[in-house]
Amino acid sequence: MEKLQNFIDGVYRAPIGGTYIDNFEPATGQVYSLIPDSDERDVELAVEAAEKAFPIWSKMTTEERSKILVRLSEGIERRMDEFVQAESRDNGKPVSLAAHVDIPRSVSNFHFFATAITHFSSESHYMEGEGINYTLRKPIGIVGCISPWNLPLYLFSWKIAPALAAGNCVIAKPSEVTPYTAYLLGKVAEEAGMPAGVLNILHGLGHKVGDAIVKHKRIKAISFTGGTKTGEYLARTAAPMFKKLSLELGGKNPVIIFADCDFADMLSTTIRSSFSNQGQICLCGSRIFIERAIYDKFKKAFVEKVDRMVVSNPTDPNSRMGALVSLPHLEKVLSYVELAKEEGGTVLTGGVKVQLEAPYNEGYYMRPTVIEGLAFDCRTNQEEIFGPVVTITPFDSEEEALMMANSTEYGLQTTLWTSDLKRAHRVADQAQSGIVWINSWMVRDLRTPFGGMKSSGVGREGGLEALRFFTEPKNVFIKY
Ligand code: NDP
Numbered sequence: 001m002e003k004l005q006n007f008i009d010g011v012y013r014a015p016i017g018g019t020y021i022d023n024f025e026p027a028t029g030q031v032y033s034l035i036p037d038s039d040e041r042d043v044e045l046a047v048e049a050a051e052k053a054f055p056i057w058s059k060m061t062t063e064e065r066s067k068i069l070v071r072l073s074e075g076i077e078r079r080m081d082e083f084v085q086a087e088s089r090d091n092g093k094p095v096s097l098a099a100h101v102d103i104p105r106s107v108s109n110f111h112f113f114a115t116a117i118t119h120f121s122s123e124s125h126y127m128e129g130e131g132i133n134y135t136l137r138k139p140i141g142i143v144g145c146i147s148p149w150n151l152p153l154y155l156f157s158w159k160i161a162p163a164l165a166a167g168n169c170v171i172a173k174p175s176e177v178t179p180y181t182a183y184l185l186g187k188v189a190e191e192a193g194m195p196a197g198v199l200n201i202l203h204g205l206g207h208k209v210g211d212a213i214v215k216h217k218r219i220k221a222i223s224f225t226g227g228t229k230t231g232e233y234l235a236r237t238a239a240p241m242f243k244k245l246s247l248e249l250g251g252k253n254p255v256i257i258f259a260d261c262d263f264a265d266m267l268s269t270t271i272r273s274s275f276s277n278q279g280q281i282c283l284c285g286s287r288i289f290i291e292r293a294i295y296d297k298f299k300k301a302f303v304e305k306v307d308r309m310v311v312s313n314p315t316d317p318n319s320r321m322g323a324l325v326s327l328p329h330l331e332k333v334l335s336y337v338e339l340a341k342e343e344g345g346t347v348l349t350g351g352v353k354v355q356l357e358a359p360y361n362e363g364y365y366m367r368p369t370v371i372e373g374l375a376f377d378c379r380t381n382q383e384e385i386f387g388p389v390v391t392i393t394p395f396d397s398e399e400e401a402l403m404m405a406n407s408t409e410y411g412l413q414t415t416l417w418t419s420d421l422k423r424a425h426r427v428a429d430q431a432q433s434g435i436v437w438i439n440s441w442m443v444r445d446l447r448t449p450f451g452g453m454k455s456s457g458v459g460r461e462g463g464l465e466a467l468r469f470f471t472e473p474k475n476v477f478i479k480y
Helices: 039-061 060-076 080-091 093-118 152-165 180-192 206-215 230-241 263-279 293-308 325-340 400-406 423-430 463-469
Strands: 004-006 011-013 022-023 031-036 126-127 131-139 142-146 169-173 199-201 221-225 243-248 255-259 287-293 346-349 370-371 389-395 415-419 433-437 471-479
Touching: 004 039, 004 180, 011 423, 022 346, 031 243, 031 325, 039 131, 039 142, 039 169, 039 199, 039 206, 039 243, 060 080, 060 093, 060 152, 060 180, 080 093, 080 152, 093 152, 093 263, 093 463, 126 263, 142 152, 142 206, 152 169, 152 180, 152 221, 152 346, 152 463, 169 206, 206 230, 221 230, 255 400, 263 287, 263 293, 263 415, 287 293, 287 400, 293 346, 293 370, 293 389, 325 346, 325 370, 325 389, 389 400, 400 423, 415 423, 463 471
Parallel strands: 142 169, 142 221, 169 199, 221 243, 255 287, 255 415, 287 389, 370 389, 415 433
Antiparallel strands: 004 011, 004 199, 022 031, 126 131, 131 471, 346 370
């Protein structure tokens, strides 16, 4: 059985404790590799390596750092197929999704920040008759990057790339559920000529090695993407140590569909926004609000389309949905279908496990699920399910749609469908979310701020926001 290793100080190493955790293949339900069960000793080793590397990396010219990161991005691109296969196998997502979204977007992330840093400027403020201020933006030092399992390399790179570009050394931990592409990244970093100790990748359990990263005194900032509960714990732990914190947390995103929308475009995009990656994207829309005039038309067309979706093993080219990421997660999602029924909902389609033939007969598959008849404020409509389950609810006015859309503790993303320009702007303005997509979904311009309000997070990633997060501003005043 293959044993993954930590990547510390430019070399692959076994965990100091010598123990490993099983890594399951969601498509088959079988263990296919072993992951280091790292602990605080491995973190200490990585911090020592990063401290040695920091003067080299932070003092390198921006152009040199940029070149190494461009090579890193090209290195992933060269090994595209290896990364695509690994991501699909580790996560259960269709190979086609990893090939079109996850890995190309990871390549773009590294390339974007490799070049963005060469355009990153600081400010100066002139005070008439007094003097001039200029603001330096210095790397923070050693930073921790912790990411979840749903878009493994994509979200990992979303943090690591700006952190490195800004001149920091990184201690990163992918989710223990999907470690493989992060494991491959070490090799690519080495080939790209990244000095040893600049990027350190540790594997293991969140509450063990993740916690040790968060608590380490010499790790000065934490960039975290994951669940809201974990984020709350991280904030409680890191805040008294005055660490910089960026938190990208859960979502329960609304999709608001007005009767005047482009129906065909809306319908096919809403299928994607509901079920891409088995509904396991923080940006998926899980509460669909439809103007009453087209509610029945939408319901019929949507359910018909969902019924036709092929759930199959990730390597099947016809597969529109692969396996959910783990057995506990599948059980959690199915338990929400039961809750929805208890709360008075009607399951229009799905809600059940899918049994595939061997060797996929123990994989974690379920049908895409559509539920109607629930109150907007019931638990099914308020709590994050993070799976292929959506609810549909009619509305009678713009005010009612907004009230229901804004009713959760979350505020990550809102999708709007309408042809009325004034209404589009008005509703976007009042949506309580960090991101609004109008007549589209999942379109990402890497320069734009990314993140949520309310319990969906603190701070923003993306573009210059990320470079600002990973630098410490220092203002200098010179008197005339
Ligand atoms: P978790 O919060 O369980 O885990 C996220 C990461 O944190 C994992 O690497 C995990 O390790 C680690 N971790 C867990 N506990 C601790 C701890 N005490 N200290 C340090 N690290 C810890 O989230 P999931 O992996 O289940 O991801 C799904 C969640 O991520 C959903 O809520 C989703 O909405 C959110 N998400 C948010 C996004 C956004 O941009 N806002 C984007 C994508 C997902 P381990 O896996 O080993 O437990």
